[in-house]
Amino acid sequence: MSLVIANGHVVDPASGLSETMDVLVADGRVREMGKSLRGDETLDARGLVVCPGLVDIQVHFREPGFESKETIATGSRAAARGGVTTVVTMANTNPPIDNAGLVELVTRRARETACIKVRPAACATKGMKGEELTEMAELKEAGAVAVTDDGRDIRSSAVMRRVLEYAGMVGLPYLAHCQDEDLSDGGTMHEGRHSMLMGVCGIPREAEEIRIDRNIRLAELAGAHIHIQHISTAGGVQIVRDAKRRGARVTAESAPHYWSLTAAAAMGFNTHAKMYPPLREEEDIAAIIAGFQDGTLDNIATDHAPHTRSEKDVEFQLAPFGIIGLETMLALTVTHLVRPGHITLEKAVALMTTGGAQVCSLEAGSLRVDGPADITVFDPEEQWTVTPADFGSKSANSPYLGTTLAGRVKHVFCDGRPVHTDKR
Amino acid sequence: MAGTTHAVWTRKDLVGIADLTREEIEMVLDAAPQFGAVSQRASGIKKVPLLQGRLVVLWFHEPSTRTRSSFELAAKRLSADTLAVASSTSSSVKGETLHDTLANIEAMRADITVIRHSCAGAPHLLAGSHRSHIINAGDGRHEHPTQALLDCYTMRESVRRRTGNPDATLDGVKVAIVGDVEHSRVARSDIHALLKLGAKVTVCGPSTLVPRELERYGVGVTHRLKEALEDADVVYSLRIQLERQAKALFPSLREYIKLFRIDAESLRHAPDHAIVMHPGPINRDLELSTEVADGPRSVILQQVTNGVAVRMAVMHLLANSGGAAR
Numbered sequence: 001m002s003l004v005i006a007n008g009h010v011v012d013p014a015s016g017l018s019e020t021m022d023v024l025v026a027d028g029r030v031r032e033m034g035k036s037l038r039g040d041e042t043l044d045a046r047g048l049v050v051c052p053g054l055v056d057i058q059v060h061f062r063e064p065g066f067e068s069k070e071t072i073a074t075g076s077r078a079a080a081r082g083g084v085t086t087v088v089t090m091a092n093t094n095p096p097i098d099n100a101g102l103v104e105l106v107t108r109r110a111r112e113t114a115c116i117k118v119r120p121a122a123c124a125t126k127g128m129k130g131e132e133l134t135e136m137a138e139l140k141e142a143g144a145v146a147v148t149d150d151g152r153d154i155r156s157s158a159v160m161r162r163v164l165e166y167a168g169m170v171g172l173p174y175l176a177h178c179q180d181e182d183l184s185d186g187g188t189m190h191e192g193r194h195s196m197l198m199g200v201c202g203i204p205r206e207a208e209e210i211r212i213d214r215n216i217r218l219a220e221l222a223g224a225h226i227h228i229q230h231i232s233t234a235g236g237v238q239i240v241r242d243a244k245r246r247g248a249r250v251t252a253e254s255a256p257h258y259w260s261l262t263a264a265a266a267m268g269f270n271t272h273a274k275m276y277p278p279l280r281e282e283e284d285i286a287a288i289i290a291g292f293q294d295g296t297l298d299n300i301a302t303d304h305a306p307h308t309r310s311e312k313d314v315e316f317q318l319a320p321f322g323i324i325g326l327e328t329m330l331a332l333t334v335t336h337l338v339r340p341g342h343i344t345l346e347k348a349v350a351l352m353t354t355g356g357a358q359v360c361s362l363e364a365g366s367l368r369v370d371g372p373a374d375i376t377v378f379d380p381e382e383q384w385t386v387t388p389a390d391f392g393s394k395s396a397n398s399p400y401l402g403t404t405l406a407g408r409v410k411h412v413f414c415d416g417r418p419v420h421t422d423k424r
Numbered sequence: 425m426a427g428t429t430h431a432v433w434t435r436k437d438l439v440g441i442a443d444l445t446r447e448e449i450e451m452v453l454d455a456a457p458q459f460g461a462v463s464q465r466a467s468g469i470k471k472v473p474l475l476q477g478r479l480v481v482l483w484f485h486e487p488s489t490r491t492r493s494s495f496e497l498a499a500k501r502l503s504a505d506t507l508a509v510a511s512s513t514s515s516s517v518k519g520e521t522l523h524d525t526l527a528n529i530e531a532m533r534a535d536i537t538v539i540r541h542s543c544a545g546a547p548h549l550l551a552g553s554h555r556s557h558i559i560n561a562g563d564g565r566h567e568h569p570t571q572a573l574l575d576c577y578t579m580r581e582s583v584r585r586r587t588g589n590p591d592a593t594l595d596g597v598k599v600a601i602v603g604d605v606e607h608s609r610v611a612r613s614d615i616h617a618l619l620k621l622g623a624k625v626t627v628c629g630p631s632t633l634v635p636r637e638l639e640r641y642g643v644g645v646t647h648r649l650k651e652a653l654e655d656a657d658v659v660y661s662l663r664i665q666l667e668r669q670a671k672a673l674f675p676s677l678r679e680y681i682k683l684f685r686i687d688a689e690s691l692r693h694a695p696d697h698a699i700v701m702h703p704g705p706i707n708r709d710l711e712l713s714t715e716v717a718d719g720p721r722s723v724i725l726q727q728v729t730n731g732v733a734v735r736m737a738v739m740h741l742l743a744n745s746g747g748a749a750r
Contacts, residue, residue, distance in 0.1 A: 192637060193637040193640055193641075196635045196637045196638070197442065197612070198544055198545065198566055199544040199563070199564050199565035199566030199567070199609060199612055200544050200545075200564075200566070268545075268548060269544070269545030269548050269549060310521065313521070313523065313549075314521060314522065314549070315522065315541070315543035315544075315545060315546050315549060316543065316544060316545045316549075317543040317544065317545075317564070318543060
């Protein structure tokens with residue numbers, strides 16, 4: 001059985017392709033790309049963009065341990081809804097993914113239950129305690145594509161240095177959650193006028209920036225590849241820019257909420273606007289956009305962080321950090337980066353495909369003949385209002401409910417199998 | 425602001441001053457004197473039947489003597505029944521949620537729920553989705569709206585007495601708030617209320633305890649007490665919470681006293697007519713000297729007396745003309 005995705009605007013950042021053509025899919029692979037192709041079935045993609053399945057290298061699927069928030073099965077459904085066909089799952093589960101057996105558990109559960117490709121990241125330190133190194137060579141052999149203590153920063157600079165040296169030897173990138181917890185000191189939102197008005201303990205930008213700088217410098221000392229996760233501040237972007245200029249092996253990402261919302265969203269004690277790092281201010285959004293434009297930022301990742309309704313429907317101070325993001329990533333990118341003209345559609349697709357794939361050396365994020373048929377078809381113009389029915393996730397902790405966005409995922413294929421079809 | 429007396433109270437809850445209009449604040453202040461009079465009746469029968477048969481629940485997650493007593497007395501003088509719900513698990517993550525506790529309270533047919541909680545925003549979390557009228561009696565460092573209302577009422581009374589003008593407002597009145605502004609819900613609510621009422625506010629305290637962002641809202645910020653007091657009509661001393669020093673937010677009580685204490689000496693910089701206020705409880709001779717606290721400029725006990733009247737006014741407005749309880 002073969003399928004022709006016909007007359008779509010095919011965008012493949014890896015090859016620089018951006019033109020109207022057909023894509024022929026058979027046996028889970030792309031067989032041909034060109035004009036007037038024939039197959040058993042045809043999908044009319046006129047007016048739609050056809051691109052590689054998106055890649056998100058920072059998601060929390062919560063399995064094992066927190067299955068009431070999300071599972072690998074439901075998380076992968078959320079991904080498919082958002083046009084994402086490859087994810088890297090974070091290791092702060094319970095137990096944390098800090099040995100090869102647990103990496104194998106995640107990959108096995110993914111094989112059994114996920115409709116998309118799930119690649120685990122593993123802990124950099126045992127129990128994510130920031131003390132002893134994990135057996136990274138074995139973790140890699142078992143299938144880990146990165147090491148990270150995401151959710152926490154490693155407090156000791158000496159331990160961080162050793163982690164980076166060892167990860168560098170093994171050839172795994174370190175995904176760095178940058179936070180000086182001494183400085184953030186129990187803070188739960190951006191420190192500024194909104195935290196002052198709300199009487200909520202703030203987290204100054206510097207709590208993130210100091211550690212971005214420290215962690216990059218230690219990676220330089222170690223000669224290792226470090227990837228800075230979810231940058232939220234103008235200063236953070238500048239630190240990465242300067243480090244790249246001097247030749248550091250650093251890559252960096254930001255998440256859609258950091259360029260589509262500000263700290264003002266937390267007013268009224270909205271726990272769906274509580275995440276780490278916190279939502280910042282307009283000047284930070286401008287700097288993040290500039291970071292995408294000049295290549296300082298390499299990729300978009302969602303930090304998809306599901307929490308149940310009852311966990312979020314509590315006092316602001318007590319609510320867990322994080323929001324879901326897989327289902328809205330593409331639309332927030334189209335709405336806030338592409339449509340206002342900050343970046344081209346091709347660049348946006350690159351940030352959501354090759355960018356993340358390169359960070360973790362994933363075989364994903366490109367459309368080529370004989371490559372896997374991981375394909376996302378979306379309408380860059382279609383407007384839609386976010387409702388809980390749009391979520392594949394087990395949770396619905398999104399600040400975008402009720403928001404109208406442009407850019408809607410229509411069809412998603414993973415290894416040629418349809419994993420999502422828009423029913424609207 | 426005559427003419428606003430015809431305005432109608434429409435709010436179901438009182439969770440903060442930030443949401444109120446000037447007219448709403450004045451509605452409470454204008455309603456308070458009649459309730460003050462109830463407490464001073466020559467007959468000795470200090471009660472009116474305005475909330476007869478209603479249930480006011482006092483739900484305090486934080487220790488409080490004065491605010492809780494003031495609310496309880498206010499409810500009783502309105503003839504309401506009161507029920508105190510103590511909760512020792514103020515910020516426990518596990519255990520019953522706020523929603524569940526309030527649902528249980530309301531299942532006992534509470535009409536008004538007065539809540540104090542250590543987490544900013546706790547009353548806001550509840551106000552949107554529950555039936556009873558919620559009154560915020562202090563949430564973390566966020567707001568303490570009835571304190572601000574009784575403070576403004578006390579200031580207005582003083583201005584009216586001093587000027588002999590029974591319609592005088594707080595427009596142009598200069599208020600110096602001194603102490604730990606950063607951690608003070610009283611300061612936040614007072615600042616909101618005073619700015620809405622046209623007063624000029626200056627805050628003063630150690631740089632570690634005064635948020636700089638206040639300047640954005642037209643509040644003067646200084647770290648020199650003399651400067652703050654120079655033209656103040658009202659000197660408002662905040663309580664120094666002793667645990668702050670444990671967190672090393674200022675070097676010593678000794679140095680705090682030297683730089684920021686309101687005492688006879690520092691008050692020399694203030695105009696003769698300036699009154700001295702404090703939300704209580706006072707750390708005697710720390711933020712405020714005994715001679716000033718007990719002296720002729722102090723209106724601290726009037727604040728306490730007015731607190732009952734203002735809280736009666738608030739409960740009456742919410743329960744009898746406010747947005748209907750659901």
